Every structure is written in C-alpha cells, then in structure tokens.
Amino acid sequence: MKKYIVVMAVCIAVIGLQATSIKNNEPTKATLGELLFFDPILSKDKTISCASCHKPAAAFADTLAVSIGVNGKKGSRNTPTAMNLVLAKSFFWDGRAATLEEQALAPIANPDEMNLPIAEAVSRLQGNEQYKMLFAKVFNSEPNEKTLALALAAFERTLETSDSPFDNWKFSDDSTAVSDAVKRGFVIFNEKGKCIKCHFGSDFTANEFRNIGLFDGKKLSDSGRYNVTHKEDDIGKFKTSSLRNIAITAPYMHNGMFKTLDEVINFYNDTKKVVPGAVNTDTLLAKPLGLTKKEKQDLKAFMLSLTDKKFIKNTKSDTINPKKYKKANPKKNIAVAPHPILITI
Numbered sequence: 518m519k520k521y522i523v524v525m526a527v528c529i530a531v532i533g534l535q536a537t538s539i540k541n542n543e544p545t546k547a548t549l550g551e552l553l554f555f556d557p558i559l560s561k562d563k564t565i566s567c568a569s570c571h572k573p574a575a576a577f578a579d580t581l582a583v584s585i586g587v588n589g590k591k592g593s594r595n596t597p598t599a600m601n602l603v604l605a606k607s608f609f610w611d612g613r614a615a616t617l618e619e620q621a622l623a624p625i626a627n628p629d630e631m632n633l634p635i636a637e638a639v640s641r642l643q644g645n646e647q648y649k650m651l652f653a654k655v656f657n658s659e660p661n662e663k664t665l666a667l668a669l670a671a672f673e674r675t676l677e678t679s680d681s682p683f684d685n686w687k688f689s690d691d692s693t694a695v696s697d698a699v700k701r702g703f704v705i706f707n708e709k710g711k712c713i714k715c716h717f718g719s720d721f722t723a724n725e726f727r728n729i730g731l732f733d734g735k736k737l738s739d740s741g742r743y744n745v746t747h748k749e750d751d752i753g754k755f756k757t758s759s760l761r762n763i764a765i766t767a768p769y770m771h772n773g774m775f776k777t778l779d780e781v782i783n784f785y786n787d788t789k790k791v792v793p794g795a796v797n798t799d800t801l802l803a804k805p806l807g808l809t810k811k812e813k814q815d816l817k818a819f820m821l822s823l824t825d826k827k828f829i830k831n832t833k834s835d836t837i838n839p840k841k842y843k844k845a846n847p848k849k850n851i852a853v854a855p856h857p858i859l860i861t862i
C-alpha cells in the first residue's frame with residue numbers, strides 16, 4: 518500500500534511536470550526519450566525503433582511470440598511490456614541489467630534487435646541538427662552514451678499505470694468498479710491458485726526469479742537466470758512478470774508459448790500435464806491446483822480487471838505526441854505516439 522502511494526505520487530509528479538513542459542513547449546528528458554523511443558534512427562538500417570517491438574497499443578509489449586529485429590532476424594525471447602518498471606529491481610527476463618539506463622542501450626547494440634553499435638548511434642545523433650538542439654536544451658551537452666540512456670529511461674519511467682477497474686475497487690474503495698466474478702477471482706488468486714505467493718506488490722511482481730516449470734533442457738532450453746548467475750539452483754528461473762495490463766500483452770511467458778490467458782491458467786492448473794519433463798520447478802506448483810471451470814473463468818476476470826483504463830476507453834494518452842517535434846525535424850519515419858485501443862472487459 519505504501520509503495521502504491523509512492524507510485525501514485527511519482528505518477529502525479531511526472532504528469533504534472535509533463536503538463537508544465539507541454540505548456541512551455543520545452544523539451545524534457547522524458548519527451549526527448551519518447552522521441553528516441555519511436556525513432557528508427559537507432560537501428561542499423563533505420564527500419565526499427567523501440568516501439569516496433571514495444572507496441573503502445575499492446576501496453577508496450579509485442580503481439581508476436583518472439584520479436585523480429587533488423588533484417589527480419591528473429592529473437593529468442595518474448596518482448597515484455599516496457600510499462601510499470603519504476604519499481605523494478607532488475608531488467609530483462611533473466612535480470613541481467615540493473616537499471617533502466619543500463620537496459621536501454623542493450624537493444625540498440627544487440628545484433629538480433631537494432632544491431633547498431635552505440636558509438637555509431639551516438640554519432641548519428643550528433644550529426645542530426647534536431648537532436649543536437651534537443652540534447653543541448655535538456656542536458657546541456659551533445660548526445661552521448663550516457664544522455665541517450667538517461668533520456669530513454671526517463672521516458673519509460675512515465676509509463677506507469679494505476680487506473681484500472683481493480684485499482685478503483687481496491688484503492689478507491691469503489692465496490693461497483695468490478696464484477697462479482699473479479700472479486701471471486703481475486704480470492705482464487707490469493708488462495709487456491711497461490712498466484713499471490715509470487716505475483717505480489719503493487720505491480721503483481723515481487724521482482725524475484727522463479728521457475729514455474731517451463732524448462733526441460735530439451736525443447737524448452739532457455740535456462741534463464743542461470744545464464745547470469747551460473748548457480749545450478751537458478752536453472753529455468755525467470756523474472757516474475759508484472760500482471761498489470763496482462764489482458765493486452767499476449768502472447769505470454771519468456772518464450773511467448775501461450776497465446777491466451779486461458780492457456781496460461783490451464784498451464785498453472787497442472788503444469789506437469791503441459792510440460793511433463795520440466796526440471797527444478799518451484800515447489801509451490803508441485804501439485805495440480807484443481808481449479809474448476811468456473812474458478813478458471815473468475816481468475817481470468819480478475820486478470821482482465823488489471824487493464825489500465827487508457828487501454829479500455831479511447832481516451833487520449835497522457836504521454837506526449839512526438840509529432841510535436843516534426844517541424845523541427847521533417848524526418849518521415851517518426852511514429853505517432855501511443856494510440857490506446859478499445860477493448861472490452
């Protein structure tokens with residue numbers, strides 16, 4: 518709860534700051550970061566931006582099981598949402614980056630993603646009049662590795678959400694905000710489903726690494742956290758995902774193997790039935806949960822209630838439209854800022 522209040526305060530502060538900057542039309546770290554996030558200038562062949570994989574309408578996740586980088590290169594992991602990371606303690610499915618700044622530069626250089634050495638990315642920005650002007654205004658310096666990372670991370674920190682039917686029910690005490698199915702589903706989430714044992718805290722992730730039974734060393738061979746720590750105990754462990762906006766970030770898991778929340782729930786209900794030879798699975802999932810059909814539906818209803826209203830109503834996003842900067846830079850490829858999609862829950 519405390520954390521929640523802190524997040525709210527941060528959000529209000531960020532939105533407040535953004536509003537001021539819109540008024541003055543002055544760029545901020547976050548608006549500069551937003552421009553960069555949507556700009557393919559950061560990829561080798563200038564075809565891919567961060568937003569190509571972290572799609573705004575999918576809560577900044579990807580709709581593909583694994584994303585496609587430059588030259589049609591397929592990655593090996595599913596693109597997680599880039600939202601609600603202010604409280605995250607590590608980044609990537611295996612937690613190999615410690616800060617958002619450190620994380621932000623990795624996809625640019627990654628040969629499977631944007632494939633552009635950071636030095637080259639920086640020299641492109643230094644050769645671009647618009648970016649030179651914006652970096653000078655925001656950082657009082659030329660674009661460099663550090664300021665590039667700071668700007669991208671500042672934008673990502675604005676992508677917090679806390680206005681879902683669930684939040685309205687639990688934190689604004691509005692018992693009419695959700696259906697009875699959602700309320701029953703939350704009880705299952707906390708009790709029979711044992712989900713809360715791993716998905717806890719204001720973003721439903723404890724920032725821990727756990728093995729839910731998706732590693733068998735054969736077909737499912739991504740050893741996850743083990744790649745970072747080389748501790749045997751970490752084989753097959755991945756960062757516990759946040760469940761915020763989970764309705765719109767399908768497909769699911771580090772490898773994108775489940776297309777729907779029904780598939781996810783059926784998996785948790787009896788993990789061994791879906792992946793018989795899994796190794797090192799968490800003891801919490803040792804026995805089948807024995808959920809009935811109705812309980813599964815209720816659990817799903819609960820998860821759907823975690824969708825931010827921005828994505829439900831067709832309201833305007835509170836992030837800033839990079840089109841604003843188009844005049845300064847008549848470059849063609851700048852994508853338009855987030856356009857929330859209409860979904861019903």
Ligand code: HEC
Nearest residue numbers: 566567570584585586594595596597608609610621624630
């Ligand atoms: C080609 C697709 C692709 C592009 C382009 C891309 N990403 Fe990602 N992103 C991914 C994938 C896949 C992962 C997970 C990789 C892993 O865990 O090993 C990821 C992970 C992340 C995470 C970690 C989220 C978490 O929960 O830990 C953040 C933040 C992020 N990307 C931001 C960015 C930024 C900023 C850019 C642009 C500079 C970018 N991404 C470009 C595919 C992409």
Ligand code: HEC
Nearest residue numbers: 710711712715727731755756757758769770771781785799
């Ligand atoms: C033992 C800890 C643990 C338990 C118990 C657990 N989860 Fe998870 N959950 C995780 C981890 C870790 C991941 C990421 C695993 C991966 O990608 O391999 C995850 C991923 C997910 C995802 C996919 C997220 C995404 O963005 O792809 C959903 C949905 C989910 N869990 C829902 C649930 C529900 C519902 C329950 C209860 C029935 C539950 N979890 C119980 C640890 C747990």
